Amino acid sequence: xxxxxxxxxxxxxxxxxxxxxxxxxxxxxxxxxxxxxxxxxxxxxxxxxxxxxxxxxxxxxxxxxxxxxxxxxxxxxxxxxxxxxxxxxxxxxxxxxxxxxxxxxxxxxxxxxxxxxxxxxxxxxxxxxxxxxxxxxxxxxxxxxxxxxxxxxxxxxxxxxxxxxxxxxxxxxxxxxxxxxxxxxxxxxxxxxxxxxxxxxxxxxxxxxxxxxxxxxxxxxxxxxxxxxxxxxxxxxxxxxxxxxxxxxxxxxxxxxxxxxxxxxxxxxxxxxxxxxxxxxxxxxxxxxxxxxxxxxxxxxxxxxxxxxxxxxxxxxxxxxxxxxxxxxxxxxxxxxxxxxxxxxxxxxxxxxxxxxxxxxxxxxxxxxxxxxxxxxxxxxxxxxxxxxxxxxxxxxxxxxxxxxxxxxxxxxxxxxxxxxxxxxxxxxxxxxxxxxxxxxxxxxxxxxxxxxxxxxxxxxxxxxxxxxxxxxxxxxxxxxxxxxxxxxxxxxxxxxxxxxxxxxxxx
RNA sequence: GGUCCGUUCGUCUAGCUGGCCCAGGACGCUAGGUUUUCAUCCUAGAAAUCAGGGGUUCGAAUCCCCUACGGACUACCA
Numbered sequence: 233x234x235x236x237x238x239x240x241x242x243x244x245x246x247x248x249x250x251x252x253x254x255x256x257x258x259x260x261x262x263x264x265x266x267x268x269x270x271x272x273x274x275x276x277x278x279x280x281x282x283x284x285x286x287x288x289x290x291x292x293x294x295x296x297x298x299x300x301x302x303x304x305x306x307x308x309x310x311x312x313x314x315x316x317x318x319x320x321x322x323x324x325x326x327x328x329x330x331x332x333x334x335x336x337x338x339x340x341x342x343x344x345x346x347x348x349x350x351x352x353x354x355x356x357x358x359x360x361x362x363x364x365x366x367x368x369x370x371x372x373x374x375x376x377x378x379x380x381x382x383x384x385x386x387x388x389x390x391x392x393x394x395x396x397x398x399x400x401x402x403x404x405x406x407x408x409x410x411x412x413x414x415x416x417x418x419x420x421x422x423x424x425x426x427x428x429x430x431x432x433x434x435x436x437x438x439x440x441x442x443x444x445x446x447x448x449x450x451x452x453x454x455x456x457x458x459x460x461x462x463x464x465x466x467x468x469x470x471x472x473x474x475x476x477x478x479x480x481x482x483x484x485x486x487x488x489x490x491x492x493x494x495x496x497x498x499x500x501x502x503x504x505x506x507x508x509x510x511x512x513x514x515x516x517x518x519x520x521x522x523x524x525x526x527x528x529x530x531x532x533x534x535x536x537x538x539x540x541x542x543x544x545x546x547x548x549x550x551x552x553x554x555x556x557x558x559x560x561x562x563x564x565x566x567x568x569x570x571x572x573x574x575x576x577x578x579x580x581x582x583x584x585x586x587x588x589x590x591x592x593x594x595x596x597x598x599x600x601x602x603x604x605x606x607x608x609x610x611x612x613x614x615x616x617x618x619x620x621x622x623x624x625x626x627x628x629x630x631x632x633x634x635x636x637x638x639x640x641x642x643x644x645x646x647x648x649x650x651x652x653x654x655x656x657x658x659x660x661x662x663x664x665x666x667x668x669x670x671x672x673x674x675x676x677x678x679x680x681x682x683x684x685x686x687x688x689x690x691x692x693x694x695x696x697x698x699x700x701x702x703x704x705x706x707x708x709x710x711x712x713x714x715x716x717x718x719x720x721x722x723x724x725x726x727x728x729x730x731x732x733x734x735x736x737x738x739x740x
Numbered sequence: 741g742g743u744c745c746g747u748u749c750g751u752c753u754a755g756c757u758g759g760c761c762c763a764g765g766a767c768g769c770u771a772g773g774u775u776u777u778c779a780u781c782c783u784a785g786a787a788a789u790c791a792g793g794g795g796u797u798c799g800a801a802u803c804c805c806c807u808a809c810g811g812a813c814u815a816c817c818a
Contacts, residue, residue, distance in 0.1 A: 244818045279817050344816065360741060360814070393816050411745070420743055428816040435818045459744055459813040484746080485812070492810055540766095544753060548765055567753075570811070574751045577767040587780090624779040634779085649777080685776095699776035711778040 235476075237269025238449045241295075241302075242439070244276045245287035248512035248521065249294055251573075252454060252486040252495060255538045259483065260452045261300045262539075262561040269449070273305030274442060275316040278432045285515050288316075294509035294523070298531045299554055312446040317438050324433040327441050327471070328394045328426055332374075336470040337426060340373040340395045341385055364422040365400045394427035396436075396467065404462040409481040409563045416462040424463055436460065440467045443478055452481045452563070455570075456494075481563050484542050485570040495573060497521065505575045509534065528627035529578075533585040537578050541571045551584060583626040591619030598631045607639045617721065620713045634712070638721060641730050642708025645738055649710045653700040659735045661691070661698055662705060666731040675724045681716040705734025 241257040243249060249257075264271040273295075275288055292307050304310025314320055331337035340363075347363070354361035361367070368375060373395070374382045386392065402418040426437040433441070443451065461480060468477040486495045489503055500507030501522060510523035524534045536552055544567075545552070545560045552560065586594070595614035602609060621634040665684055672680045688698050703715050706727060712718060719727045 242818090246818075276818065282817065340816090347816090355741095358741065362742090362814080391816090395816095414744070416744070422814080425816050430816075432816090434816070439818090454812090455745070456812055457818090462744090482745085487811080489751080494812075540752065542752090546754075548754090550766060564756095569746050571753090572751065574767065577752065580767055621779085623781090653777095688776095696776055703777055707777085709778080710776095713777095713779090715776070 235449050236447075237264060237267040238272065238447050239264045239269060239452060240272040240274050240443070240446065240448055242274040242276050242442075242453075243291055244279070244282070245284060245291065246279075246282045247284050247287055247497075247514075248508045248510075248523075249291045250495070250497065250507050251509065251524075251538060254295070254298065254300075254509050254534075255486065255541060256452065256454055256483060257295055257300050258298075258535060258538055259543070259561070259563075259566070262557050263450065263452060263563065264303075265558040266561055270303045271301070272310070272312070272446060272448075273302040273307065273315065274446070275306050275318075276435060276438065277316060277318045278428075278435060278438050280318070280430070280432065290510070290512060294525075297510060297525055298535055317433075317442065320438070320442065321432060323445075324427070324437060324441055325431075328433065328437060331396070331426070331470055332394065334470065335397065337394050337396050338368075338374045339382060339386070339392045340368075340371065340423075340425075341377075341390060341392045342372050343391070346372075362422040363395065365398060365419060368395075368397075368423055391429040393425045393429050395423040396426050396463065396470075398423050398463070398466065402466075404465055406458075406461045406465055406480060408458070408461070409479060410484075410566050410568060411458070411482060414458070414461070418462075418466070421462060421466075424460075436463060436467065440464055440471070440473075444468075444471070444473050444476065447476070448478045450481065451478045452483065455482045455485050458482045481566070483566065484568060486541060487570040487572045489573050489575060494570075503575070505573065505578065528629050529582050530585045530589075533578075533582045536585075537581050541573065542567055551581075579626045586625055586627070587622050589622070591615035591617075591622065594618035594622055594628065594631065597628045601629065601632055602639070609639065613721075620717065624711075637707045637712065638718065641726070641733060642705070644708060645704055645734065646709040649700060649704050650738060650740065653697055653704065654738060654740050655697065656740070658697075658701045659738075661687075661693065662701060662731050662735055665698075665702060666728045669719070669724060669727055669731075672724070675720055677714075677716045677720045680719055684716075702731070705731050705738070 239260045241260050243253055261271050263269070273292070277283055288306065295301075302308055304312060304315065306315045328337060332339070351361045363371065370376070375397075377385070398418055398421045400419050404416050404418055404421075406414045406416070408414055424436050425434050427433050461482070465477070468474050487493065488495050488499050489505075495507060497507060506522045506524050506527050508521055508523045510525040512521045512523065513519070514521075525531070532553065535554055535557070539552060539557050539561075540550070543561070543565055546565060592611070592615040595611050595618045598618060599611065599614060602614070617635055617638050618631060621631060624634045625631050665687060668683050668687055669680060672683055684702075688695055699715065700710060703710060703712070706715065706718060706722075722730075
């Protein structure tokens with residue numbers, strides 16, 4: 233029986249969403265859309281101490297920018313709400329109680345301090361302490377204390393937590409769509425806290441309760457959750473929800489581009505690429521972390537890059553629109569090992585998307601750069617220029633270095649070109665050419681081209697020699713699109729002016 | 741330390757049901773070509789003893805075992 237696909241992306245609002253998280257959201261989204269299912273945004277804010285203002289808005293804003301939309305969630309509502317765990321607080325206690333009544337959980341009165349003490353003792357002995365089937369018998373909990381004592385402690389208002397009573401001698405099987413069958417022995421697992429002394433559930437409890445209540449069919453999340461998956465499977469069993477337990481898929485990690493290890497917040501700005509979808513400013517420190525959006529990446533490029541970090545279609549196609557990804561995506565083709573972010577390939581992807589945009593699109597995006605410099609130009613003319621240079625740019629901002637000569641005369645000239653091309657009689661010929669350009673009427677590309685070429689040929693000159701020097705005085709360097717197109721775009725007067733300026737300033 | 745997961749060119753990866761793989765593609769790199777220049781584009785090339793070692797087999801990157809290395813987790817954080 234096929235059940236309706238319902239997946240959730242469940243971030244914790246503890247800061248900006250890192251691209252690993254974005255990829256998780258993307259894969260959930262692709263899976264949901266492919267199966268005509270429902271995509272849900274649930275905010276997991278059970279840790280009140282780690283709440284960061286603005287984080288929730290950031291998550292929604294950045295995913296929206298990328299085109300990852302939700303059918304249900306904090307911001308759009310839905311029949312399974314509320315979608316913020318802090319708003320669901322009253323709901324969890326009864327489930328913890330149910331587990332206690334059924335013998336699957338117990339009260340524990342050990343203070344964080346006393347547990348810390350015990351940990352230290354263990355560490356001194358080079359052992360690791362775990363609250364589990366071997367140690368719970370000697371700790372302060374409702375399994376070791378008399379019933380009246382437990383009741384008394386609770387009535388007196390002593391803080392306590394509710395822990396899961398992990399059964400012993402059981403093989404717990406997690407069937408993962410990416411890893412296959414993962415088996416863990418229950419004796420090795422600890423009695424995780426399900427309900428905290430502050431009245432909030434932990435991730436583990438809230439996660440299972442909410443996934444069940446929200447009828448989640450597939451849990452697609454990061455590999456860091458794999459170790460706690462057996463606990464989650466046990467919880468479904470304890471609640472008697474095994475029949476509707478979601479299917480699991482644990483995604484490989486996104487690694488640092490250099491060395492090893494999980495990609496972290498600091499790596500991005502250290503290595504020159506963003507780790508966040510959009511820029512984020514820390515509300516406490518004011519520290520700014522760069523984002524893809526502000527760095528000039530197109531959302532469709534970011535989607536394409538992220539989709540290929542850990543997944544591939546099995547064909548040689550590399551460029552995928554969101555629609556194509558929805559069609560081609562499959563959990564089975566997700567790789568098992570972690571992927572390093574490749575900055576060069578990311579740039580290449582952006583370049584591919586940049587050239588797909590029309591000159592007008594690019595002009596609109598680039599215009600602010602000119603406005604900032606006090607340069608005024610019509611959108612139409614800028615569109616023509618952008619069309620001319622778009623194959624030379626990886627990012628919108630690259631258009632700057634490819635077009636500055638359309639707006640201003642060169643202030644310096646490339647030494648290399650001077651050294652290689654500028655000869656004694658160059659100035660003389662350029663002067664002649666400026667005179668020729670002055671006579672071109674109408675001043676358009678082909679005509680200007682023909683006249684100058686004619687001059688070069690009539691005088692038996694070297695084509696490359698003259699053309700490169702002409703480019704040098706017009707552009708300032710050996711770069712740019714067709715020279716005569718540039719010349720007609722800047723206009724006769726300006727072109728002649730630049731030639732004169734070049735002749736007087738370039739000396740050998 | 742313990743548990744779990746992973747390991748194919750520098751990077752992302754194809755390869756999953758063993759022979760078509762002395763390992764294919766992409767990015768990057770190198771060389772050549774196109775272009776009056778740069779970029780684009782085209783062509784070619786270097787680049788993985790498939791982590792290492794044992795098996796199984798006529799035959800293994802592909803199946804099994806061991807080792808090494810890497811990573812994640814090991815909180816009243818998610």
